[in-house]
Amino acid sequence: MNKRTLLLLSWLLGASWSQPLEGTRPLTQQGDLAMRMVEGIDRYLMKRLEASPEPATPSRDRLREILGVVDARVPFESPALDVTVAREGRVASTPLYDVLAVRWPVLEGVDAEGLLLRPRGPARAQVVALPDADWTPEMLAGLAPGVPAESQFARRLAENGILVLVPALIDRSDTFSGNPAVRFTNQPHREYVYRMAYEMGRHIIGYEIQKVLAAADWFQKSNPRLPVGVFGYGEGGLLALHAAAVDERIQAAVVSGYFGPRHEIWREPIYRNIWGQLNGYRDADIAGLIAPRALIVEASPHPAVAGPPRERDGRRGAAPGRITTPPIEAVRAEVARSARPLKLIEGGPGSEAALAALLQALKVVGQPRPTGVAPKDLRADFDPARRQQRQFRQLVDYTQVLVRRSDTARRRFWSEADVSSVARLEQTAEPYRRHLWEEILGRLPAASEPLEPQTRRIYDTPAFTGYEVMLPVWPDVFAYGILLVPKNLKPGERRPVVVCQHGLEGRPQHLIDPPDERTERVYLRFAAALAERGFITFAPQNPYIGGERFRVLLRKANPLKLSLFSFVLGQHERTLDWLGSLPFVDPQRIGFYGLSYGGKTAMRVPSLLGKYALSICSADFNEWIWKITSVEEPFSYMFTHEYDMLEFNLGNTFNYAEMAQLIAPRPFMVERGHKDGVGIDEWVSYEFAKVRRFYAYLGIPERTTIEYFNGPHSIHGVGTYEFLEKHLKWPQ
DSSP, X not given: OOHHHHHHHHHHHHHHHTOOOTTSEEOOOOSOHHHHHHHHHHHHHHHHHHSOOOOOOOOHHHHHHHXXXXXXXXXXXXXXXXXXXXXXXXXXXXXXXXXXXEEEEEXXXXXXXXXXXXXXXXOSEEEEEEOXXXXXXXHHTTSSSSSOGGGOHHHHHHHTTXXXXXXXXXXXXXXXXXXXXXXXXXXXXXHHHHHHHHHTTOOHHHHHHHHHHHHHHHHHHHOTTSOEEEEEETHHHHHHHHHHHHOTTOOEEEEESOOSOOTTGGGSOGGGOOTTTTXXXXXXXXXXXXXXXXXXXXXXXXXOBOSSOOOBTTBOOOOOOOBOOOOHHHHHHHHHHSSSOOEEEOSOSSOHHHHHHHHHHXXXXXXXXXXXXXXXXXXXXXXXXXXXXXXXXXXXXXXXXXXXXXXXXXXXXXXXXXXXXXXXXXXXXXXXXXXXXXXXXXXXXXXXXXXXXXXXXXXXOSSEEEEEEEEEEETTEEEEEEEEEETTOOTTOOEEEEXXXXXXXXXXXXXXXXXXXHHHHHHTTHHHHHHHTTOEEEEEOOSOOSTHHHHHHHHHHGGGTOOHHHHHHHHHHHHHHHHHHSTTEEEEEEEEEEETHHHHHHHHHHHHOTTOOEEEEESOOSOHHHHHXXXXXXXXXXXXXXXXGOOTTGXXXXXXXXXXXXXXXXXXXXXXXXXXXXXXXXXXXXXXXXXXXXXXXXXXXXXXXXXXXXXXXXXXXXXXXXXXXXHTTOOO
């Protein structure tokens, strides 16, 4: 056989092998389609991020909600002196003012700590001075090195007769970020608090705003006739902007080293991530909530943050993120976008012009005094690290109390649901389904692209034929997966489908033809095994692949009030529409079976997409809120890099039992290996007991079950296969 004949035969075999499924167009795209999917989602998000902002009418109440400023503050008479037997509360004295070490109550078990700069004469106004996170109050008051004298605006305000409170902020070091009984991380203190707080509908930003507002509570009570202002730099500038927006008692604010466009917020540290921020809560929009009160924007250099603390000695797990100074043109453009005129000062931080503008806004007459002699700290033994540890620990402990109370909070949230019967559940569950989709996961519009599937044959075994499938969803975004069709289908027969979902960094091929022994042990070829048992199977590609390449999608999505599951839901909707249209598929018998991250999908997607007839969660079901927020267990996501697991306010609204309640009355099963390190049987059993109870309340306890097996994080494929055969009625 000559070379030309060999080439022709090779071409003919290739053309036959890649034939499309009947009724579809040929799939001709080559390369790594999984990563092309991730890249397409990225392009979609970047277009949304870079689009010109729509005119916004932000709500003060909604801003409080997304910042987590939702808890009642503790009433108090006045700040207490921070004294010991060996040390009095007075820190320093000058001819113009005294400096006192103080603390004041904020939330249950949470105090603010810092300095009070009290004028010797009658105060002319009252200001909360907010340093950057890595500046101590002492630096801002001139008591410690680190901040140039011209930027010590707390001291400058006191020299001008202003009563000044300077709270200590949680800093960006990682000294206390972890648990000595488990391990430490390199997450900045702000990120460590953010992670657990975000899941509970709170935020490190919101906690520190509460400290500012508690100071305003005292100002208003003790000197109700004196105006109140805030002046912040860096992280303090962020707090000043948002505090003035949520509390109308603040009559003037200076925001230094923070104000600007937010379309690249995803590049900043994750502790600045605010759910839905770009949907009407950009800096200029927030400025509109402050108007007509005074807002002074000082376009000074931002704190330079290159990233989290370096990994070392086993400390790791931090999310990437940096802070840089935006071009002045970008700051001017954001100022110009405000509905009300803002005063823009270029210079600083803490410039003479910004100080004068604030004093004028607070109706303090006269030009600012020149900088005087720096105060001297009288405390010989003061260590700001001890105060930092107290402040950090209080916020961790407060959030952990919220976690412990979350079961009660969810019961309150679900009080309008009625599980007395299937009919009553279906009548009352819809608002909860809508809340999960729109407020927790983020909802995208319905698919906008025509349903024009592209396929090509890639498997041909004695039991089944396999096709790669690509389905357009939105511009740049497609669904992709592998369809296995049993060869013993009879003419006109419609069979059930099992959608088989891979886990983290997985691919559809891993469920059919594993590339190595480890992958085979994890997945047991379950998409192929079910096809060999006569089921049609479809293995979708989900976008959690590519390490940081997919995790950064979450960073880009969250400010738009979206998540990875916003896209996964749209892809599965499109997939279900297509599967249901196939002549050999029974659209009433499409089940879902997912492992690990696919089990996470099994909880969220079938609870919202009613076309799934049942769901099986393997190697993921858990007391999920504890799994996210625990600071006691080594398998908690508090100690790992997987920041993509965070979902704002999930803890007060949905755990896995509540998601299963949205799957009901459809059958639901859990597959759990005793040796699976994602959790422990006690947690899994505790959460599943709630599922079993409400299925019993509905009178359908036989529709839910859990199978334990003596194995690891893997498919077991025994009880689950029986469950599929029973509830999808196959074989008939």
